[in-house]
Amino acid sequence: MTTTITLTSDEYAALLAERQSWLADQQLVHMLTQQLRVVTVERDLLKQRVDAFLRQLFAAKSEARANPAQRDLFINEAEALAPTGQPVAEESIPDTEVQIAPHSRKKRGRKPLDPYLPREIVRHELPESERVCAHDGSPLVEIGAEISEQLDIIPQQVRVIQHQRIKYACPCCDDSIRVTPAPVRIIPKGLLTEAALAWVITGKYQDGLPLYRQAALLSRFGGDLSRSTLAASVVRVGHALQPLINLLRDRLLEADVIHGDETVVQVLKEPGRAAQTKSYLWVQMTDSGPPIRLFSYTPGRGRSQAQPLYEGIKPGSVLMSDGYEVYNGLAAGHGLIHLGCWAHARRYFVEAEAAQPKPARVSEPLATRFITAIGQLYAIESRTKDASPEQRLQFRQTHSREILANIETLLLQHLHGVMPNSLLGKALHYLSAQWPKLIRFVENGRWPIDNNACENAIRPFVIGRRNWLFSDTVGGAQASASLYSLIETCKANSIEPYGYLIAVFRQLPLAKTAEDFEALLPWQLTPSVIR
Secondary structure, three states: OOOOOOOOHHHHHHHHHHHHHHHHHHHHHHHHHHHHHHHHHHHHHHHHHHHHHHHHHHOOOOOOOOOOOOOOOEEOOEEOOOOOOOOOOOOOOOOOOOOOOOOOOOOOOOOOOOOOOOOOOOOOOOOHHHOEOOOOOOEOOOOOOOOOOOOOOOOOOOOOOOOOOOEEEOOOOOOOEEEOOOOOOOOOOOOOOHHHHHHHHHHHHOOOOOHHHHHHHHHHOOOOOOHHHHHHHHHHHHHHOHHHHHHHHHHHHOOOEEEEEEEEEEEEEOOOOOOOOEEEEEEEEEOOOOOEEEEEEEOOOOHHHHHHHHOOOOOOOEEEOOOOHHHHHHHHHHOOEEEOOHHHHHHHHHHHHHOOOOOOOOOOOHHHHHHHHHHHHHHHHHHOOOOOHHHHHHHHHHHHHHHHHHHHHHHHHHOOOOOOOOHHHHHHHHHHHHHHHHHHHHHOOOOOOOOHHHHHHHHHHHHHHHHHOOEEEHHHHHHHHHHHHHHHHHHHOOOOHHHHHHHHHHHHHHOOOHHHHHOOOOOOOOHHHHO
């Protein structure tokens, strides 16, 4: 049965108006709901960024995680692997025999003191009244001594070396007067001796002690020198060492594998630039042949500043770097094989994992799954740490390729399902952009898996920068780069920088030929000369 309702024109118009109002309200509710979702997403992203900044400022800098399978793989930016040769991560990897160098245990005990240190012998003798045998009264005779050693420290001793250049004259006339020539020095007419210069330079660039603190320390022992005097001496020494830096660069550019990285340095008095403008210190290193650590100052971070640092590198060499775009251009322009850094890729997932809520989860977070998979790659590297390059290549081909395929599958499944601006989205897109370079290390057993070695090389500069904060002039920044290069190269070659610098400062003014300068490189000087 159909019911007919009769409406007047006014009632019909009112009903239409009410329906239109309802539709408008629904549209408004829908629009507000969409806006609320956008605002909520933006809020969550901003909160994630704020939390990341707070962790960067106040949280521990270590990347070690609570999971025991991953705890020891990463500390800061350096890989820390178990010395026993066992896999650090507990992932299931087929057992394969790899020939490892035999291990011999060292007897534990106190480390003996350096035999080259000067020694003062103190004899402890019995009184004459006690040098008598208790049985028959015969006098006791000396048959040896029980020796023990203590390390004594003499505080800084500041002294003055007075040079007397003897004059000679003819007793018969006044026309023949001769003066003994002054010895050549690394700084002509310099106030500081070679040993004093080495003490100041290692204090700043190896121990991170700013010059104003060194000036205060010297004043306690009578060495009243201003900071500006010390700074001027350091700059002049840095410039005098340029021939050695050039030789180090030539050697580095001939290497098969070169690591590259950069960090910020502030220069106060740079022509045409504000004091707050960022400048950069680039580090290049190699471990093939004698290891080299080379630092270079540039006023910027662009391609034009980086290009001269790699000018002359041989095509086909390997460049290991992070994902900074300038390195892509350098590799393409010079025909280099470009490797990506798995430590950087992992770091993004560590940050994303830290941003996840802490309550118990039903399933393992996506960031954790990537971290676990990357840990499997490092477990393989741990097993082959002492293997030959050929054995390492075989192990990588057998096991690492399979793990890389699993990581790629996981990446493709979730790459477009996560907000790109979130921490996890940034980690996924970084991994995707770097993927061709990240998987290249399995092609050669000599190629590194990450750039941690270079980041470790640049760390002494970063630690020192916290103390001395900035360079006053461009010349000071360039001198600092040269001095860091020599000191870190010495350390990489297991050479004590202080003794090496003294030897170089004494012999550098006498060098005339390329062979003379070549003989002054850190690995060329014999220990006897350095000491």
